[in-house]
Amino acid sequence: DGGITQSPKYLFRKEGQNVTLSCEQNLNHDAMYWYRQDPGQGLRLIYYSQIVNDFQKGDIAEGYSVSREKKESFPLTVTSAQKNPTAFYLCASSFSGVTYEQYFGPGTRLTVT
Amino acid sequence: EDKVVQSPLSLVVHEGDTVTLNCSYEVTNFRSLLWYKQEKKAPTFLFMLTSSGIEKKSGRLSSILDKKELFSILNITATQTGDSAIYLCAVEDGPGGGADGLTFGKGTHLIIQP
Numbered sequence: 122d123g124g125i126t127q128s129p130k131y132l133f134r135k136e137g138q139n140v141t142l143s144c145e146q147n148l149n150h151d152a153m154y155w156y157r158q159d160p161g162q163g164l165r166l167i168y169y170s171q172i173v174n175d176f177q178k179g180d181i182a183e184g185y186s187v188s189r190e191k192k193e194s195f196p197l198t199v200t201s202a203q204k205n206p207t208a209f210y211l212c213a214s215s216f217s218g219v220t221y222e223q224y225f226g227p228g229t230r231l232t233v234t
Numbered sequence: 235e236d237k238v239v240q241s242p243l244s245l246v247v248h249e250g251d252t253v254t255l256n257c258s259y260e261v262t263n264f265r266s267l268l269w270y271k272q273e274k275k276a277p278t279f280l281f282m283l284t285s286s287g288i289e290k291k292s293g294r295l296s297s298i299l300d301k302k303e304l305f306s307i308l309n310i311t312a313t314q315t316g317d318s319a320i321y322l323c324a325v326e327d328g329p330g331g332g333a334d335g336l337t338f339g340k341g342t343h344l345i346i347q348p
Binding site for chain 2: 156161162163164165166180211222223225226227228
């Protein structure tokens with residue numbers, strides 16, 4: 122059963138703590154993406170990766186870090202440097218060069234207090 | 235400044251009405267424009283448009299792109315309560331050959347009242 126999974130669904134953290142959001146896909150996709158969605162906003166690109174061990178900053182990368190050690194996994198760390206971390210985070214994947222056909226995970230809602 | 239602008243931001247209509255959602259864009263190296271439907275969590279892909287004037291249709295939904303005027307519309311006819319969702323427009327731009335991510339508009343929150 123192919124798909125893209127994110128965990129956890131809901132995450133609560135205290136201000137000043139780093140937190141890592143998981144994203145796994147078994148679709149054999151080369152490219153993976155992280156987006157952030159705030160109320161009344163569209164999705165904004167945080168980081169993306171086209172191949173293993175390589176990733177690029179998106180439009181709002183400050184305060185975030187990623188790794189791509191395996192093709193199937195693209196975890197996102199929200200660091201304490203991110204000023205407004207509370208948001209809904211969506212992970213997506215696609216075949217390289219087929220950006221339009223992105224498959225999205227169910228999302229993680231992060232609340233930082 | 236916004237590269238992808240959707241309007242209206244919210245819309246409430248009655249079941250059976252026809253709605254038109256708008257998306258204008260301004261990017262350097264346009265490759266495609268995409269429409270997504272987001273109900274609760276993850277957006278689902280609706281249409282990809284690359285050429286002007288060619289209508290894409292799927293059931294009661296249709297969409298068209300105008301590359302000269304830099305906009306697209308998404309039409310939904312005979313709306314149903316199940317059409318209630320946020321409709322996202324996204325643009326793929328860049329030199330091509332790689333997966334660079336998409337630039338999304340803020341979305342149109344469509345509510346269909348019975």
